[in-house]
Amino acid sequence: MVGDDACTTFIELLKRMMDIFSSMEERKRNRGVRGAKAPKIKLGKLSKKDFQKLQKAGLDIKYVTVPAEKAAEIEDNLLKMGGSFFKTELGDSNNAVFAVPSGQLDMLQSAMKHAVAKELQDNPEKIIVKDGKELIDAEDIGIVRSVMTNHDIPVITFKNDDGKYMNFVPKDFDGQYAKAMKEAEKIIKEVDGIDVTRYEQTAPLDNLGYEAYIVSQDEAREIYAAAKSEGLDVSFVPQGENVAVMYNSDISEKVADARAEYKNSLEASEEYIIDVFDDIITLDMNKLNKEELNTADSYFMRVPNTAGQDYIRIKHSEAELINGGKTLKSKLDFEKEYPVYDSGGKVKRAASGSELAGYFNTRNRRANKETAVYKYGTDGGELRRIDLFNSKKNELISVKMGSCKEMAAALKERGLDSKTVNKLLEDINKELTDKQKEIFAFTAEKTEIVYADIPNIGEYLAQSQLSQSVIGKAECIGELPKDNGSKCCILDNNTNKYAVIPVMPVRDVQIMLSQMGYSEISAKEIADKVAKSYRESDIGDNLEMIESKDYLDISVSTLKPERYDSNNAELADMGYYRYGESIIIIRDDPESYQYMQIEKDTPLADVEKALRDDFGLVDDISVAVAMKQLIDDGFIPDAKVKETDEAVIGQLTENMIEVREKSGGSYAILPIDKIDTERLTDMGISEKGAKDIKRSAEKNIREAKNPDRQTLSEIKAYAADKIKELSQAVKDKAVSIGKSKGGQEH
16 A cells, blocks of 8 residues: 555655756756747556566665667667666756666666667767766766756766766767856865864854864863963863863963973974984995905904904894995993904904994084084984984084983983973984993873863864964854854855854755855855764654765655555555655555656646556546646646536536535535536535536536537627627728718718
8 A cells, every 4th residue: 555665665666766857947047048848748657577676686776877869779778788777867968867776876877888888889979988088087076067957058967987987978969068067167176175074062153162172182181280370260171192271261371381391392492303313223235345344144344434444344143234234233231342354354453342433423414514513422323312303403412321310411411491402302312222221221201181071062163173274364254152052064165255054955955055155066066065064863763864966775764655645545555745846656466566757737638647647547436536636736727617696516527527515515426427416415505506517417418529619698699799890890890981972071
């Protein structure tokens, strides 16, 4: 029986497809396309077998527009592949629409490829391939399709191996396609520049009364310490690895000072590059290796800064070639004794690793002759040291490898404040090995933050961020809402304008955006962004809140077909729903769902014929009940109506009329050739009134059977008209004769 969940879901599918065509027709009207279409009856059906396949294949339904002339061929190809789809094409549109599960888009694409391949083979000159520079990114193809659909340009789109899209366009539409693509590019740029934020408003954006933002753990500790020392009321809430900070606006300046102090110390510490020099040495293989004295397991290397007099051997097992073999890297053991050779390879003496270290890496590679160098305990060329180089000041601070207290004293002597020194000590400690950290003995002085419990901190953060980004920095369109509740902020970075609106159905958002000056397609795309920002609580069971042109969750049904107010068996499997300026009748047959869309002002006779011929209604009463609903809703305005003192008589079909008693409102649907006067009197109509209605009906039947036969009253009226015409003719003739005899009238 009509009205079950599956049938209402079919209505959802059909409604979306109707929307696509309505959008095209509206676009045509806006462009001033001539030749308004006469009201039409549009028919179609979807087999239940295919519909069940659609449901089983997945909940995401995609809508694809294809050239109408290719629709039948694509349909055949899809059927051969076992695809599940719903197809419709309306009026004289250049396009048809296929509804397919998202998982079968590739199958539909294959079906379209076969159709295009055949066309290219048969008529290659009729199709233009939009390839090369006109490839379209995946995230933009939806807008391009919408533009082409709204301009009713037949396009078949394929995805290539790179994930981009290419279009095939009939040659006759080449110029239109080029202009439509420019429009699409403009819309893409416009939509990309839109940011949407959904939030729960607790105060107007221009008067929040608080500030909230996310900071790092380190900065949060600095703010916490400053707040604690100055007695400031600041709340801290953990946010993953970071911290949310929130406070009233009246202490903003003091918190800003604490943040600025932290920022300055951070920037000052980041000016320094840290180099740690210890037991690692590097040697240039081109300049320091004496290759002829190398052995199978060692390199013979000159010790730098010895005027070419001293050499050492470094075993392969203790060495690593880096920089593509240009540099040798090794490690010195400060306590070990190393043999020192002359240039001929003879041992001349022994030296400790600590002594040899003094000849290596004595100069920082970052420094030049202009660099100001400040040494602390490294005057003898100590290898074990930490260098801090500041390129901005072009100065080098070189401190021997020791405790962090010695390092801190050296840095403070150079004028660095305590916050910067502490940050540098922490950064240096991160660069050291575990053994070096034991010598450095750094202990971080970290303040333990006391956190607050603010469950809705996310809302405060969103509002504060919005307030900081739009108030005073962008132009507000309309008025900022003062009331609390669910809101969306739409920020247009292209124009630096924004609007704040309540959370509302997507169609209402589209209307509002259109009023703000956005084009129809831009408004739809931006509204789709708005819908994606909605939360589960915004949507509930209301599909209108999120309905977009690209998808439909067919597990949700909101449109319920209305039943005919009748016990008629032929109408039991039928229902209807209103769609814009039309009404759609659904028939739930055993094998399929059939639909008939009847546009407003469609002639009564055309609708009656369609109900009988296309929907197979047999009984006159069944057709009459269906027609009565259409007439009552104003979709068929040309029904013949006659009034008496007691009743209103309306013609429902060629054979059936409705008699409605004026005072009580009761009515009866009766065959025009078999008026039951007793039934009329039971309704409260007088016996005379009932007989008059019957005589009037019989008269209408006689006139219908003998259209050329005239009644006495008609003959009298005809004669009266003829006498008037004759009298006027005689008068005109008399005037004419009078003028010819001297200009006097007689």
